[in-house]
Amino acid sequence: GTEGGSSSNSGKKSGDKLISVGIINNDPNESGYRTANVNDLKATFTKENGYDAQFAYSLKNEEQINYAQKYIQDEVDYLLLSAADTAGWDSVLKDAKDAGVKVILFDRTIDADESLYEASIVSDMNKEGETAVEWLKNQNLTSYDIIHLQGVMGSAAQKGRSGALTDTASKLNWNIVVEQTAEWNAEKAQQIVQSAIDSNQKFNVIYAENDDMAKGAVAALDRANISHGVGKDVIVMGFDCNKWALQELKAGNWNYDGQCNPFQSSYIVDIIKKLENGETLPQKTIIMDEKGFDASTITDADVEQYGI
Amino acid sequence: MSQNTKNNTASSIITAMFRKQIFIPLAALLILALFNFIMDPSFFKITLGHNSNGDPLLSGNIISIIDYGSELAILAVGMTLVTAASRGQDISVGAAIAISGSVVLRVLCGTNSRPDELQAPIIVAFIISCFVAMACGAFNGVLVSVFKIQPMVATLILFTAGRSIAAWINNNELPVVTDSTFSVFGGYIPGIPIPTPFFIALACFVVIFLVLKFTTLGLYVQSVGINEETSRLNGLNPALIKFITYVILGLCVAVAGLIKVSRISSINYSVVAKDIEMDAILAVALGGNALGGGKFNISASILGAYVIQFLTTTLYKFQVQSDALPAYKAVVVILLVVLSAPIVREKIAALFRKLRPARAEQNG
Amino acid sequence: MQEKSLLEMRGIYKSFPGVKALRNVDFTLREGEIHALMGENGAGKSTLIKVLTGVHVKDGGDIFIKGHGGAVQIRSPQEAQNLGISTVYQEISLCPNLSVAENIFIGRGKGPAVNWREMNKKAGELLDSLGIAVKPNQQLASCSIAVQQMVAIARAVDMECSVLILDEPTSSLDESEVEKLFGLMRDLKKRGVGIIFVTHFLDQVYEVCDRITVLRDGQLVGEYEIEKLPRVQLVSKMLGKELDDMADIKNDIPQYDEARNKIVYEAENLCSSEGIKPFNFRIRKGEVNGFTGLLGSGRSECVRAIFGADKVTSGKVWVDGKQVKINKPIDAMKHGIAYLAEDRKRDGIVGDLSVRDNIILALQVKKGFFRPFSKAQATKFADEYIKLLDIKTASVNTPIKSLSGGNQQKVILGRWLLTHPNYLILDEPTRGIDVGTKVDIQKLVLKLASEGMSITFISSETDEMLRTCSRLLVMRDRKLVGELKGDQLTQNTIMNTIAGGEQK
Amino acid sequence: MSQKFLTAGKSRRGLIGSLSDTNLLMSITIIVFIAMYLFAIFGLGSGFQKAQTFFNILNANAALIILACGMTLVMITGGIDISVGGMAALVSMSSAVYLDMHSGSVWGAMLISLGIGLAFGLVQGYLIAYLDIQPFIVTLAGMFFARGMTTIVNTNPFNVQNEAFVKLKETRIIIPGMGSYNKRGDYIDAYIEIGVIVALIVVAALFVFLKWTKTGRNFYAVGGNKQSALMLGINVKRTTFLAYLMCGILGGIGGFVYFMHVGSGSATHAAGAEMNAIASSIIGGTMLTGGVGNIIGTLFGVLSLALIQNIVSSIGLDQAWWTGITNASMLCIFLVVQSVIIARRKKANLSSSRPAEAKGAK
């Protein structure tokens, strides 16, 4: 029932009317993951595909909220949202609901009532962490001395990936040698690992919550002549599956890389189609399939397919 | 009697020392060193090892400090000049590093973001990045000197745009250089056990000291920073001099940018050199330079930069709870500046003066 | 404390790093007297005042104030104000960003609120009564120095005070304004206010003062009744030696040969963006000439145009017979012209820099960016001029801002002399300079001229001009209206011409 | 004679000439703001035609307005305060934790907010005013401290569930007659949040404070020339101290308003707010060098920056980097226009006052 109203958007189904979407995302500079994510969305929501898309990027929650308010005033049909912060969104979403704007979350969940959005397509960060930690457990090391490099504190990715490690470590008595945030930053990671080496800490695992930080850590190891990778002194773990990271994996310099799927657009399109046809969605939250790669089993095909 | 005069000279030396500008960062450095020495003397241990290619290298906290402090120290040099001449600070250096680093990688990688071999000699890439960084500096310089916009806002423009421009230069791809010669600038020269950034920084210091010695830059910059009108009437061109300091800072940015991208042979536009502008300004201030411009002391700023790195390394070493790290940093910084504040120093000096005669009496 | 004395300072000591500015100084101010505080540049007059008003903390000694038994502690100007001491400091210390009225009323009065209408009205009345022609709501920065000085005075006299301190208030005022000030001072005196008056103009001292205290090198020389201390003695007390008679100087004027000496600088229809009418000007080798006129008549603008200090909008210029372009100060400097600006604080000193750097600045700029002086060389230059001009400074490393006003002026003079100019422009070089040095400077001017330097000399004191110049250019309303030389150089003719007599 | 000279000419200045620098800058900002808004309404259409878009700008920036007001105060005295953003984050997080984890009351949370602001103001003010340490260092450390403390209080961001607070947060003040119809045809009222009222009160109060109280004028004097202010009998230390104290308290209030807007605590809240606050103040006519500044200007400075962002976001740029670059370009144009107008005015003043003087003298 989309009749009346000041700006009539009925008749979209005929195909000559574009569906307007406002897409709020994090800054594509943030990481390789984000770049891939942004490119994927941009390739999908084009005029040719029947969408009139506006994009807004920010790493700051309040700016994102601002953009959201703006799109609500512009009365877009769909508001696609990858929130910088999990909290602080409910009143905006209520405004959206009042204004008749449908909200679809992608990539990141937020802390708000389910009724406020139509669907949420996310990675299960907890599961990513659990998969990785499970893999680590299966390495059956005689001792676990871990350097844990955390992402920006409080982000969903950090929470999920840290949570799994912290839980298991306390359960299995693993020794966390260093636990510090490098804020997704390779160079900070390098400094933190360097500092651990300088003060003669013993460690045999580097659990970095993204590829950049793993790269920084490896740079520090290389300097100090500490061997790393398959069958070497230190196990290196990363996340995101950047192509270059998978290549490192393939070369045996790293041991594990956890996938975090940036390609949500096909899922989103699916949902929009269903909503446009008036169908109801079977479930609100769609969790994407993700896996982890082991250096010893990864193939060139994997690198091509999953590398971002 | 002679005891007394000796005491007097001693206390006057102490008083004089307290007044010297360089005392501030020096004292800060000493306090930090002392703290570490008491907590764990092994902090200062330096060991000779070999890297994975079998080249010798030194490692230890002190080495890390002179290594990672380099970019900051280089920036502090330019920032000091900018501060002195234009009575304000450039907050766009972090963004400008992103730009110049991005340019280096763009030139090295060409259109392919992951080339197997370098598409251009490193020196060419560096020179081009120098020009770009100097252009950034020139942009800021023009806004400040010609349009007379206050430095902090003028540079806010590049601060806002810089990281976007950096992304644009590389088409938002994240180039990675695999060639190992490139990593020399942020790592080690094969065969030399001391990290290259330190040498680069040293070279920068030498250059700037030579410039200050063999040109009148220092005098001009201070004079313009203290009294623009007088400087003009004495034949200087204040706008030009301010402009030049920004261009010099641009050069510093290019060098720091090269080290930054070389460290990990890659770049992340949004986090590379993040918040380094604040640290650079802090270095200038810790060096006892007035942020309101005028007289400056470059060595003090450089020391200030290493104080900041010393502090960071110390905090890492003691594994301060990671997210609370800034809070500790704040407390230490405040303690350092309070202890070295002129008023407090005067009080301490006065205390010394009081103590000396008292002891002399006891002795006599 | 003695009867009738308002204020007593006993055994005051104050030293700065490297300088003992005050040593065991006593000072007494009585009710209803105007008390001159005299001394050479750097004798410690301003320091004594600053100690009294809490700007500087004294190292030793006591201050007594009538009605406050025992020694009082004055730790800030505010406390001094509360004790009934109101002060006009030597360097105008007002806030340039505030309006005239605010500068008069800020920091005083009761109640938390500002009543703008009331304040502007009161300020307007006060300014009117003193004959200061500014609007109360005008921003102070847009007023001339003279007006600023008058505003500072207005503020000081308007305060309910028992002690009024005036530290060289007259150095930038013209005669009519000085007269106004004196009228005011006499009124206050009648009301029992004690006034401390610092000046380097002896005439003024003998015109209004009752008593004189002389300081030399930070020490008290003595306190005298004005009648008992004739001028010559006063000067010798200040200098610690006899002063050569000033009247003689004029006879020494080197008579340059109008026809033979070549023209060093010539301008035709010169005009700057600062609103003067185009003027013609020339000066010959060895000549000393001067611009005269009322305050604001455009004397400074003329010489600024010659030096390229303001934007030159039109005109032709010849230096040594060759046509040249002078658009910026550096052009002028390259052609051997030097310019000592009138506003020392704004256009002269580089406050935080050392005396050495201040002295070499101009020469260094002239020499070029890539050819810095060595420290030793610079120190040598500095020492030379410190000696030549008898500059009182702790060392060459002392920042110039901590020198006394007069000594700052000498440093800047030294700076320009060091460039060995062919043509030297001096705009009020003797402002704030003590009698002894004034004579020295006049002599120096004449000596330099006899050695072939051309000099333009501007001063608000006509006798000074008469003593040094062989030709005077008269300015009125920003226009060059006449030229006087030879027999015409008398006080009367000058006054007539300035005021618009029919001299053309 | 000379007197006639000194006054003549002043009276003949044009309208622009009669404004002081800060008022001129403020007027430019206001005019440019209105021009931009008109452009947005007629050039960019739909959203901007609704009143609610404007109110949303207010809602989103109420906290920033308050923080920027505090910043303006310290900038007028010639200082700077980098800690305001960190303070807002700390206030939000502390209030959030207090409300949800210690089931506190809204009043308590407000007190905590004020307390934090007060503590920052006291300490920073003391260090800067009485120990004479450079404000930049002190407040930068303050920012580090606040950010660090925020994560110590609680690492993870969360929405506050406390009922009283949620009610307060969701209180909307309806602006009658300004609403609009949504696409389903329902009428939606235009509204502002409580924070906006607080912000406007702060603006009004500070405007009065700076203009009509002695303490307020002392701020200007101290910023104009510290030494002179001292000699004019102003207690410079206490005035400086007061400025930082007020800025701290406003940081507390602003932090709470921010908290009411987002309803959550997070370590990344108000990131970079200090820079926005500084920029807003300067755009509104405040000088970093001190002695010049204006609260109304600051208000429009904040709104202008926000509007620029809104416009950029609705131009529909296809590449992410254009957002940053366009934002910066608009800021650049803005600042250059400001500076050119100021420079032209200086020139115009000279040439307009001179002939008048000449006439007056005849």
Ligand SMILES: Nc1ncnc2c1ncn2[C@@H]1O[C@H](COP(=O)(O)OP(=O)(O)OP(=O)(O)O)[C@@H](O)[C@H]1O
């Ligand atoms: N703040 C300061 N720091 C260091 N030295 C100072 C300071 N103020 C004054 N002096 C020194 O104290 C001495 C006395 O200076 P003061 O200003 O009192 O002289 P004065 O008698 O007022 O001279 P003038 O007639 O030139 O104004 C000078 O030698 C000056 O260099």
Ligand SMILES: Nc1ncnc2c1ncn2[C@@H]1O[C@H](COP(=O)(O)OP(=O)(O)OP(=O)(O)O)[C@@H](O)[C@H]1O
């Ligand atoms: N009508 C006016 N209103 C405000 N300021 C004025 C006015 N006329 C002149 N002035 C200022 O007064 C000052 C003195 O003017 P100017 O330099 O032209 O005079 P002068 O003849 O050199 O006098 P002196 O050197 O004795 O001040 C200048 O700074 C000038 O800008």
Ligand SMILES: [Mg+2]
């Ligand atoms: Mg004096």
Ligand SMILES: [Mg+2]
């Ligand atoms: Mg003049």
